[in-house]
Amino acid sequence: PVIRREDYLPPAWLVPEVALDFRLGLDATKVVAKLSVARNPAGSGASTLRLNGDQIAPLAVRVDGLDVNDWRLDGSDLLVELNGEAHAVEVETALNPAANSQLMGLYASNGMLCTQCEAEGFRRITFFPDRPDVLSTYTVRMSGEKAQFPILLANGNCTASGEGEDGTHWAEWHDPWPKPSYLFALVAGDLVANHAEFTTMGGRKVDLNIWVRPGDEDRTQHAMDSLVNSMKWDEEAFGREYDLDLFNIVAVSDFNMGAMENKGLNVFNTRYVLADPETATDGDYDAVEGVIGHEYFHNWSGNRVTCRDWFQLSLKEGFTVLRDQLFSADMGSEAVKRIEDVRVLRIAQFPEDSGPLAHPIRPDSFQEISNFYTATIYNKGAEVIRMMRTMAGLERFRQGTDLYFERHDGEAATCEDFVKAIEDGARLDLTQFRLWYSQAGTPQVAAEMAHNGTQTVLKLTQTVPATPGQPEKQAMPIPLRVALFDRDTGTHSGEQLIVLDKDSQTFTFDGFTQPPVLSINRGFSAPVAIEFERDSADLVFLAAHDDDPFARYEAMQGLVVQHLVAAVSGKLDDAARAEGRAAIGEAYGSVIADPALDDLMRGELMILPAETYLAEQLPVSDPGAIHAEREALKAWLGRELAAPLKALHDRAVAVAYSREAAARGARKIKTQALVLIACSDPAEGARRAFAQYQAADNMTDRQGALMVLASLDAPERETALADFHDRYEGNALVIDKWFSLQAGALNPKVLEHIAALAQHPDFTMTNPNRVRALYMAAAANPKAFHDASGEGYRMIGDLIRRLDPINAQTAARFVPSLGRWRRIEPVRAAMMRAELERIAALPELSRDVREQVSKSLG
Numbered sequence: 001p002v003i004r005r006e007d008y009l010p011p012a013w014l015v016p017e018v019a020l021d022f023r024l025g026l027d028a029t030k031v032v033a034k035l036s037v038a039r040n041p042a043g044s045g046a047s048t049l050r051l052n053g054d055q056i057a058p059l060a061v062r063v064d065g066l067d068v069n070d071w072r073l074d075g076s077d078l079l080v081e082l083n084g085e086a087h088a089v090e091v092e093t094a095l096n097p098a099a100n101s102q103l104m105g106l107y108a109s110n111g112m113l114c115t116q117c118e119a120e121g122f123r124r125i126t127f128f129p130d131r132p133d134v135l136s137t138y139t140v141r142m143s144g145e146k147a148q149f150p151i152l153l154a155n156g157n158c159t160a161s162g163e164g165e166d167g168t169h170w171a172e173w174h175d176p177w178p179k180p181s182y183l184f185a186l187v188a189g190d191l192v193a194n195h196a197e198f199t200t201m202g203g204r205k206v207d208l209n210i211w212v213r214p215g216d217e218d219r220t221q222h223a224m225d226s227l228v229n230s231m232k233w234d235e236e237a238f239g240r241e242y243d244l245d246l247f248n249i250v251a252v253s254d255f256n257m258g259a260m261e262n263k264g265l266n267v268f269n270t271r272y273v274l275a276d277p278e279t280a281t282d283g284d285y286d287a288v289e290g291v292i293g294h295e296y297f298h299n300w301s302g303n304r305v306t307c308r309d310w311f312q313l314s315l316k317e318g319f320t321v322l323r324d325q326l327f328s329a330d331m332g333s334e335a336v337k338r339i340e341d342v343r344v345l346r347i348a349q350f351p352e353d354s355g356p357l358a359h360p361i362r363p364d365s366f367q368e369i370s371n372f373y374t375a376t377i378y379n380k381g382a383e384v385i386r387m388m389r390t391m392a393g394l395e396r397f398r399q400g401t402d403l404y405f406e407r408h409d410g411e412a413a414t415c416e417d418f419v420k421a422i423e424d425g426a427r428l429d430l431t432q433f434r435l436w437y438s439q440a441g442t443p444q445v446a447a448e449m450a451h452n453g454t455q456t457v458l459k460l461t462q463t464v465p466a467t468p469g470q471p472e473k474q475a476m477p478i479p480l481r482v483a484l485f486d487r488d489t490g491t492h493s494g495e496q497l498i499v500l501d502k503d504s505q506t507f508t509f510d511g512f513t514q515p516p517v518l519s520i521n522r523g524f525s526a527p528v529a530i531e532f533e534r535d536s537a538d539l540v541f542l543a544a545h546d547d548d549p550f551a552r553y554e555a556m557q558g559l560v561v562q563h564l565v566a567a568v569s570g571k572l573d574d575a576a577r578a579e580g581r582a583a584i585g586e587a588y589g590s591v592i593a594d595p596a597l598d599d600l601m602r603g604e605l606m607i608l609p610a611e612t613y614l615a616e617q618l619p620v621s622d623p624g625a626i627h628a629e630r631e632a633l634k635a636w637l638g639r640e641l642a643a644p645l646k647a648l649h650d651r652a653v654a655v656a657y658s659r660e661a662a663a664r665g666a667r668k669i670k671t672q673a674l675v676l677i678a679c680s681d682p683a684e685g686a687r688r689a690f691a692q693y694q695a696a697d698n699m700t701d702r703q704g705a706l707m708v709l710a711s712l713d714a715p716e717r718e719t720a721l722a723d724f725h726d727r728y729e730g731n732a733l734v735i736d737k738w739f740s741l742q743a744g745a746l747n748p749k750v751l752e753h754i755a756a757l758a759q760h761p762d763f764t765m766t767n768p769n770r771v772r773a774l775y776m777a778a779a780a781n782p783k784a785f786h787d788a789s790g791e792g793y794r795m796i797g798d799l800i801r802r803l804d805p806i807n808a809q810t811a812a813r814f815v816p817s818l819g820r821w822r823r824i825e826p827v828r829a830a831m832m833r834a835e836l837e838r839i840a841a842l843p844e845l846s847r848d849v850r851e852q853v854s855k856s857l858g
């Protein structure tokens with residue numbers, strides 16, 4: 001069944017208050033839900049109350065205290081007939097959390113109970129109008145065995161607690177802020193807290209707790225620091241203050257996504273909470289900071305102002321991603337953060353936009369909303385709001401967000417409400433800009449430059465590609481930060497913001513006696529692809545001279561992209577190949593040598609474009625050829641720059657561990673140098689990697705070294721892998737790394753290794769982190785997934801079919817990799833398609849996988 005945005009109707013009944021009573025047990029939990037329901041004056045006036053359910057049965061239904069028979073089931077929904085204006089409706093359900101492998105609703109994880117309700121998990125707990133525009137005040141009572149569940153948590157504040165008979169205890173929680181059901185949460189288990197306090201700008205004292213399993217508390221300080229920083233930052237950057245006396249975070253090991261912003265009780269995947277130098281990489285530290293910030297920021301962008309319906313998901317997710325990006329940028333390096341964010345967008349979102357699952361940031365229809373927690377909704381959504389910020393300027397943008405929060409506080413709002421508030425508050429005309437919400441596809445902007453006398457004319461032409469259901473597109477406003485560099489002085493006379501809002505437009509610049517060098521889309525001011533044929537010399541110039549760090553990175557990327565795309569298209573003869581490599585080698589050499597660069601930024605400039613991004617540049621590509629050319633370039637760079645790379649590695653090895661930027665930078669370039677050394681000289685690479693592994697006093701160095709060893713056919717490989725497993729036995733997050741390093745390795749035997757890992761006693765299909773560790777790494781590994789035998793496709797196809805009945809949401813996340821078949825050379829494409837067809841032929845398939853597979857087959 002397809003759900004359409006245009007079919008939205010306000011709810012017929014509202015639920016101002018909810019009282020929930022849980023009698024908790026791991027394999028038997030009883031729920032009594034009392035709903036005060038009231039006719040919605042803005043509703044249809046229907047007398048039928050529709051309460052959604054999913055995999056639950058009503059054990060008893062009472063209206064105004066009396067058992068009634070006046071109810072029926074419509075599919076899994078419960079319908080109750082009501083005559084008056086307001087009633088008390090009571091429903092009892094019984095659940096088996098231990099059997100809930102979908103991890104939606106109430107489920108058991110490591111002996112504790114927890115919930116995940118977004119988007120439609122609450123209906124797996126009790127019957128309810130499970131839609132985000134029904135806001136209620138929740139009172140929750142829970143009781144359970146004290147020994148098994150010493151800690152009992154829900155949203156809001158704990159209002160009462162006590163002991164029951166025979167070893168039970170109970171607690172009552174009240175959340176004063178009306179919220180939709182997707183923000184409900186409950187946790188019960190044996191947990192210990194890292195406790196801290198925060199005083200808000202208005203003087204409210206807030207108790208902060210990060211709850212983890214006993215033994216994990218020593219790894220929570222970074223998360224706590226990040227939380228305190230987030231609370232402070234949101235006050236300063238957006239004027240947003242926290243609104244309860246208590247803020248709880250709970251870490252759970254079985255979780256479908258990253259984390260969840262339940263009001264006052266965030267539930268997190270352990271991987272975004274636990275961090276210490278011995279077990280977490282610098283990247284893991286950054287991810288913890290980013291996700292802690294993200295969930296905290298949802299308290300305003302998501303909870304105080306929520307979504308009217310799930311088509312508006314980007315209203316909260318796009319905005320909150322932008323907020324977490326700005327927060328992380330302020331906590332660390334703005335330049336590095338911007339480059340990282342663009343890399344993610346290009347690797348994850350551009351392929352979405354150019355494939356069978358393309359959708360606008362505000363979709364028009366869906367079958368299963370879980371499939372729409374995408375890079376498009378999240379990351380492109382953030383880019384779209386970032387463009388408004390760029391066009392308005394920071395101060396006016398802030399006036400726009402202030403107005404948005406003020407106008408819609410306590411409401412379930414729409415993307416249109418957001419745009420209107422920015423329009424009014426920031427005083428911008430966003431009429432045409434709204435197309436960014438309705439049109440899918442990454443705009444392509446072709447640039448041409450002509451020079452005459454002292455005049456430079458820049459001609460820009462945009463095309464927004466056709467996407468499923470959207471054959472025709474209109475021109476969108478594309479804000480581009482540009483600068484023109486004088487070749488002799490290496491400087492420009494000021495950056496300008498130009499807005500391309502027609503199919504084609506020219507922009508004139510004066511005052512250059514010779515053709516200037518164009519720096520365009522600086523800071524990645526618009527999420528578009530720029531097509532601009534230019535000399536390598538210009539790119540080498542920008543890579544060395546551009547004062548916008550992103551543009552410098554972009555020039556490096558452009559240099560390599562141009563070369564590799566020409567190479568895989570068979571357009572390079574030996575001379576042209578040598579010339580292209582020489583330009584890349586020169587730019588790379590200056591990046592390694594440039595004393596003005598800090599190592600974190602140097603590391604960014606040294607990252608080669610990803611294979612998926614290279615594939616995006618071609619209508620149809622041969623992943624084998626892309627991989628081979630890219631690897632050949634790495635080996636060439638390793639040979640050409642052998643001496644400076646070894647010197648770089650030696651210098652970095654000498655830097656002692658700390659969390660400071662300089663030391664983090666040293667660790668980043670250390671492993672990057674190692675990768676290139678190993679590509680050109682495997683014996684030297686193995687020697688250095690093994691030494692780095694053995695000397696490591698932190699996970700960044702250890703994982704980096706092991707990653708290099710895992711790709712080599714060297715005796716040190718087995719030794720280091722065995723040591724790593726022994727050393728971290730029992731630490732699930734680190735054992736995840738052990739799986740994904742091997743599945744992601746560019747090792748000739750990687751498919752055999754993956755098959756063996758799937759049989760390893762530590763592997764399990766019921767833990768999403770473990771499944772992703774093995775199979776997401778495999779699906780992203782060109783050497784495994786795109787193996788010419790088709791074995792990689794079969795492996796992912798088998799996984800989807802086996803995982804679907806266990807955890808449909810996680811299974812569906814693997815479909816898009818096979819869904820890329822139209823953009824892959826015909827032999828592989830046929831095998832990828834065949835896998836999708838085998839899945840589609842199954843009689844029993846979740847709605848999640850069904851939707852993704854049928855759209856991918858087209």
Ligand code: ARG
Binds near residue numbers: 116118261295317370
């Ligand atoms: N709102 C959460 C976040 O971005 C994501 C939760 C989605 N969960 C799900 N099962 N679909 O922060």
Ligand code: ZN
Binds near residue numbers: 294298316317320
């Ligand atoms: Zn979010």
